[in-house]
Amino acid sequence: MHNPQLDIDGKLKHLLTIEGLPKRILNQILDTAETFVGVAERDIKKVPLLRGKTVCNIFFENSTRTRTTFEIAAKRLSADVINLNVGTSSQSKGETILDTVDNLIAMHADMFVVRHAQSGAAHFIAQHVPDNISVINAGDGRHAHPTQGLLDVFTVRRYKPDMHNLRVALVGDVLHSRVARSEIHALTTLGVPEVRVIAPKTLLPADVEKLGVQVFHDMKNGLKDVDVVMMLRLQNERMTGALLPSAQEYFRTFGLTQEMLNHAKNDAIVMHPGPMNRGVEIDSSVADGSQSVILPQVTYGIAVRMAVMAILGGRQSAGERNTALQAASSMAPGGIS
Amino acid sequence: MDSLLTNASKQLQLNSMQLPNPETLLADITAKIAAQINSNSALVGIHSGGVWLMRRVLQTLKQDFPQHAIPFGTLDAALYRDDYAARGLKTDPKPSDIAFDVTDKHIILIDDIFYTGRTTRAAMNELFDYGRPASITLAVLINRGGAQLPIKPNITGAEILLQANQNLQLSQDTKGKLHLEVEQNNA
Numbered sequence: 369m370h371n372p373q374l375d376i377d378g379k380l381k382h383l384l385t386i387e388g389l390p391k392r393i394l395n396q397i398l399d400t401a402e403t404f405v406g407v408a409e410r411d412i413k414k415v416p417l418l419r420g421k422t423v424c425n426i427f428f429e430n431s432t433r434t435r436t437t438f439e440i441a442a443k444r445l446s447a448d449v450i451n452l453n454v455g456t457s458s459q460s461k462g463e464t465i466l467d468t469v470d471n472l473i474a475m476h477a478d479m480f481v482v483r484h485a486q487s488g489a490a491h492f493i494a495q496h497v498p499d500n501i502s503v504i505n506a507g508d509g510r511h512a513h514p515t516q517g518l519l520d521v522f523t524v525r526r527y528k529p530d531m532h533n534l535r536v537a538l539v540g541d542v543l544h545s546r547v548a549r550s551e552i553h554a555l556t557t558l559g560v561p562e563v564r565v566i567a568p569k570t571l572l573p574a575d576v577e578k579l580g581v582q583v584f585h586d587m588k589n590g591l592k593d594v595d596v597v598m599m600l601r602l603q604n605e606r607m608t609g610a611l612l613p614s615a616q617e618y619f620r621t622f623g624l625t626q627e628m629l630n631h632a633k634n635d636a637i638v639m640h641p642g643p644m645n646r647g648v649e650i651d652s653s654v655a656d657g658s659q660s661v662i663l664p665q666v667t668y669g670i671a672v673r674m675a676v677m678a679i680l681g682g683r684q685s686a687g688e689r690n691t692a693l694q695a696a697s698s699m700a701p702g703g704i705s
Numbered sequence: 706m707d708s709l710l711t712n713a714s715k716q717l718q719l720n721s722m723q724l725p726n727p728e729t730l731l732a733d734i735t736a737k738i739a740a741q742i743n744s745n746s747a748l749v750g751i752h753s754g755g756v757w758l759m760r761r762v763l764q765t766l767k768q769d770f771p772q773h774a775i776p777f778g779t780l781d782a783a784l785y786r787d788d789y790a791a792r793g794l795k796t797d798p799k800p801s802d803i804a805f806d807v808t809d810k811h812i813i814l815i816d817d818i819f820y821t822g823r824t825t826r827a828a829m830n831e832l833f834d835y836g837r838p839a840s841i842t843l844a845v846l847i848n849r850g851g852a853q854l855p856i857k858p859n860i861t862g863a864e865i866l867l868q869a870n871q872n873l874q875l876s877q878d879t880k881g882k883l884h885l886e887v888e889q890n891n892a
């Protein structure tokens with residue numbers, strides 16, 4: 369089946385989910401992100417790649433951090449950025465998603481960054497936009513959050529470059545986490561041999577083993593000898609759904625304390641996609657401790673998002689050129705055979 | 706090298722015979738660079754060929770000028786190229802790495818082949834995002850002719866005029882020895 373994220377030449381056209389993306393594309397994004405890490409350390413933290421392009425952040429669901437990092441990434445590429453918090457604007461007046469998108473296309477937007485509470489929303493928009501526009505999924509329902517998954521594996525690769533020799537554990541609410549799905553797909557595609565999930569049964573999807581992970585229901589065994597601990601955010605609203613007894617009870621069983629972390633390898637790193645619930649899924653002393661790479665994750669998130677936009681922006685331009693050439697040749701008298 | 710030679714259809718072996726020895730050219734430009742070195746100089750190589758050359762030049766200069774700790778760095782310039790709109794980003798850009806303060810330095814910018822001048826322009830734009838150098842001197846192994854901008858190298862190993870459909874390629878073998886080849890580009 370044709371992957372809607374790739375164009376006919378096999379180049380990245382939209383970034384909607386990591387599922388089904390070839391290793392070559394993941395490595396291209398990660399390698400390109402390496403070139404952007406240093407940009408933030410210069411006098412002038414900007415490169416001219418997307419000068420004259422307009423990036424639209426369309427957020428149907430609020431997320432200050434993700435929107436901000438996409439905005440910084442686009443601005444460091446010299447793009448113009450428009451932020452739409454649709455939840456608070458036209459949609460509440462009854463406009464459909466596609467009407468909103470059509471209006472932005474009419475304003476000559478070049479790239480859409482989309483966050484939506486419904487799974488599949490970014491795919492839906494990607495199918496609708498003309499060929500020269502790229503769509504980046506910034507989180508759709510429980511489905512995917514590909515740039516978060518990419519920045520997480522980028523962080524892992526920076527601290528633990530030998531991906532083929534790693535044991536990684538994801539801890540917490542896998543059931544509701546689009547981040548977990550994206551992380552699992554990215555890790556397995558890049559050849560990490562052992563990915564574990566550690567969670568209570570109520571917070572695991574029924575067929576989680578099919579994703580190629582090992583399942584643990586207790587922290588001690590699950591964390592034993594792992595190189596990377598990826599914590600997931602426990603969403604407070606889950607407490608009301610009878611999935612968990614209480615935050616205190618959850619912390620006692622699945623919270624990451626230094627004592628628990630000591631079961632992992634001595635040089636294991638601790639990650640969290642944010643925002644953190646200190647004292648619920650992670651203890652403050654671990655979050656701020658020497659093994660934590662939670663803030664570098666944020667920094668690398670900008671480099672990874674710059675890489676995705678730079679790759680997509682270059683394809684767009686080439687696409688426009690080809691379309692223009694085709695149009696010119698089809699308009700030539702007698703055509704060009 | 707064997708695998709390259711079997712790909713003979715793309716190569717003009719005759720031209721390869723007539724090409725100068727890149728090791729001789731390197732010795733020549735190293736001597737010219739040494740004549741310009743002062744206590745405020747720094748070397749910057751452009752990926753990939755320019756970085757190989759920069760490292761070799763640096764080796765020699767360290768022996769000649771033990772009193773100067775010459776700062777050095779590398780540039781890719783992929784993020785500043787003017788053909789991004791037409792070609793997109795190349796799939797394997799290398800990170801630029803300039804750890805020293807560029808401001809007020811006399812930068813010797815090193816590349817392997819000088820052609821249109823567009824890579825040099827991109828590299829200079831990138832350098833200025835690190836700071837304001839006192840000067841930039843461009844040193845290249847070969848100027849193959851065909852400049853499209855008012856930019857030319859200050860230090861050149863050799864000038865070899867090539868046709869637009871010819872591609873001059875510097876390579877480095879596993880022992881670090883440099884090789885030059887001309888490929889015929891029939892596209």
